[in-house]
Amino acid sequence: MNRRSFISTSGVAAVGFGLSGCATTTSNAKTAMAPRRPRPMLQVAPVRASWDRIIRTTVGLRPHRDSGFVLKADRLDDKLLVHNYGHGGAGMSLAWGTGLMATEFALEHQARRVAVIGCGSVGLTCARQLQRRGFDVTIYAAAVPPNVTSNMSLAGFTPSSGLVVNDQRTAAWDAQYHRAYDIAYRQLQLLCGHPLSGVSWLDNFALTDRDPATSVPPSPDRPAPLPDGADTEREIFGPGEHPFDTKYAIRSAQIRIEPNIYLDWLMRDVVLFGGRILVRKFDTPRDLASLSEPIVINCTGLGARDLFGDKELLPLKGQLVVMVPQEEVRYHTNGGTHQPPPPGSLGIHMMSRRDGIILGGTSQRDVWTMEPDEAERKRVVDAHIAVFSAMKDVRV
Numbered sequence: 223m224n225r226r227s228f229i230s231t232s233g234v235a236a237v238g239f240g241l242s243g244c245a246t247t248t249s250n251a252k253t254a255m256a257p258r259r260p261r262p263m264l265q266v267a268p269v270r271a272s273w274d275r276i277i278r279t280t281v282g283l284r285p286h287r288d289s290g291f292v293l294k295a296d297r298l299d300d301k302l303l304v305h306n307y308g309h310g311g312a313g314m315s316l317a318w319g320t321g322l323m324a325t326e327f328a329l330e331h332q333a334r335r336v337a338v339i340g341c342g343s344v345g346l347t348c349a350r351q352l353q354r355r356g357f358d359v360t361i362y363a364a365a366v367p368p369n370v371t372s373n374m375s376l377a378g379f380t381p382s383s384g385l386v387v388n389d390q391r392t393a394a395w396d397a398q399y400h401r402a403y404d405i406a407y408r409q410l411q412l413l414c415g416h417p418l419s420g421v422s423w424l425d426n427f428a429l430t431d432r433d434p435a436t437s438v439p440p441s442p443d444r445p446a447p448l449p450d451g452a453d454t455e456r457e458i459f460g461p462g463e464h465p466f467d468t469k470y471a472i473r474s475a476q477i478r479i480e481p482n483i484y485l486d487w488l489m490r491d492v493v494l495f496g497g498r499i500l501v502r503k504f505d506t507p508r509d510l511a512s513l514s515e516p517i518v519i520n521c522t523g524l525g526a527r528d529l530f531g532d533k534e535l536l537p538l539k540g541q542l543v544v545m546v547p548q549e550e551v552r553y554h555t556n557g558g559t560h561q562p563p564p565p566g567s568l569g570i571h572m573m574s575r576r577d578g579i580i581l582g583g584t585s586q587r588d589v590w591t592m593e594p595d596e597a598e599r600k601r602v603v604d605a606h607i608a609v610f611s612a613m614k615d616v617r618v
């Protein structure tokens with residue numbers, strides 16, 4: 223079970239390391255045909271998980287809409303107003319894509335001066351896409367990094383996580399999703415290895431007792447799952463081949479975005495390319511009408527609920543517990559416990575970043591408080607302590 227299995231309990235599309243996909247890998251096909259000799263034990267450095275290594279707990283409110291993000295052009299008096307918000311648990315992943323698509327609406331206007339409202343992942347990447355196409359950009363935002371939701375993300379390439387409820391998807395929205403996905407995935411790949419961007423590839427291990435050979439047949443009642451970024455080769459390590467306590471560890475490559483590095487780098491780039499970032503809060507659309515820019519792009523995330531009265535927007539509250547960084551840990555895990563998460567909860571996950579070992583696994587619908595939930599904190603930390611203390615001692 224991993225956090226992607228959230229889809230089955232909540233109906234909210236979540237990203238997949240869909241274990242069913244593992245059934246088609248070459249190594250698995252070989253397993254089914256003939257027993258093979260176990261490989262040498264996989265060597266990975268253990269996470270030192272304990273309560274006394276915790277350095278902070280963060281809370282963020284994912285901007286979710288059951289029918290998915292809003293990406294459309296509108297008018298505000300004589301201005302062009304483009305909406306680009308509501309990215310759920312996927313706003314670090316999809317933003318370059320919706321940012322370019324928002325820019326395409328702006329390109330239909332003859333003016334080249336734009337106000338971007340919002341300075342999270344969605345606003346910053348949109349600003350860069352605009353600048354690349356010749357726009358003069360000013361970002362206006364009530365808060366800037368590190369004080370935005372985007373800084374509170376994990377953040378892996380999870381382009382469909384907490385994004386949409388499957389039965390609310392439309393063909394038109396799906397088409398927008400597919401295009402945004404393609405653009406964003408390509409863009410993030412190009413940033414991997416950039417010395418300043420904070421974007422890189424990392425091994426992900428899905429830790430499970432479920433035999434990856436037992437695939438779940440597609441259901442004719444359910445819409446086809448959204449592509450979720452888990453399209454790289456999966457390598458299955460069976461019992462005796464890996465140090466984790468579960469029967470299987472399934473390795474795949476996943477893009478990691480380190481939010482604190484990435485968002486700072488984006489802000490510097492916006493300014494480097496002639497942009498301005500101004501701290502300013504808008505209470506009503508009327509306030510926006512007073513701006514001098516003829517084009518306004520709304521990238522306010524959850525803020526769009528009050529600013530534009532979009533009552534479908536609601537938070538999926540998430541919290542992360544951060545432990546002291548461990549440079550030698552260069553992987554990400556999903557799952558690892560022997561029980562499924564309680565109903566409505568996410569499976570646990572760990573991401574190693576330069577600013578810490580990040581433990582996550584919570585999503586609380588329509589919960590607005592920014593206070594950490596102690597019960598969820600205990601569930602996530604204790605479960606990770608159990609996962610990593612049960613690891614076999616494999617020296618690396």
Ligand SMILES: Cc1cc2nc3c(=O)[nH]c(=O)nc-3n(C[C@H](O)[C@H](O)[C@H](O)COP(=O)(O)OP(=O)(O)OC[C@H]3O[C@@H](n4cnc5c(N)ncnc54)[C@H](O)[C@@H]3O)c2cc1C
Pocket residue numbers: 281282283284285307308309310311312313314315316339340341342343344345362363364365366370371372373374375376377378379380381502503504505521522523524525526529539540541542582
């Ligand atoms: C625990 C957790 C884990 C996550 N993990 C992942 C992950 O692995 N991968 C992933 O892709 N995503 C992840 N996310 C989701 C991701 O963080 C969000 O989708 C993303 O931050 C949304 O970006 P945004 O720019 O729309 O919003 P924000 O970062 O909230 O930015 C909104 C901006 O708009 C401004 N604003 C709002 N209202 C107004 C107003 N009235 N006037 C002026 N300015 C305004 C704000 O000040 C801010 O600058 C995670 C989130 C959480 C909480």
